[in-house]
Amino acid sequence: MPLAIDTGVVLILVVIAALPIGAAVFALGASNALSQIGKGAFEMEHDMPQASGPATQVTGEVREEEIRQMVEARSYRREARGEDALDVDAEVDKLLASEKGSGSLGQDQGLREEVRQLVVARNERRKRQGKEPLDVDQEIERQLTELENLGQ
Secondary structure (H helix, E strand, O other), rough: OOOOOOOHHHHHHHHHHHHHHHHHHHHHHHHHHOHHHHEEEEEOOOOOOOOOOOOOOOOOOHHHHHHHHHHHHHHHHHHOOOEEEEEEEHHHHHHHHHHHOOHHHOOOOOHHHHHHHHHHHHHHHHHHHHOOOOOOOOHHHHHHHHOOOOOO
């Protein structure tokens, strides 16, 4: 008497046999698939080089020349729209004067006082540790200069 197997039993046996095989294939292939995300013709296979040292300071002449180029471009766009051209020299002088005047953190008395309080607190901590105290005024100037140069 031959053994009679229903279609449902065959289906359950195939699923039970295929489930572990499918899980193993997925586990092995998923790590490879995840590492391929974002890859393609336009991928960057390397990281951007990191700055190895401090940022270089831009000289005043270079900065003035870049500002002049931007003002000349603005003037050119105004002329192309049919507006009056800008006086490039006057605009550059105005921008450089405003940059030197109000942009300095050293002129902000509230900030200067706050930095002074921090330096005094640091000196008290240094005294407790047996270290030499810092010159308060010199340290204030150093801190303010460091803050001004953060964005460059």
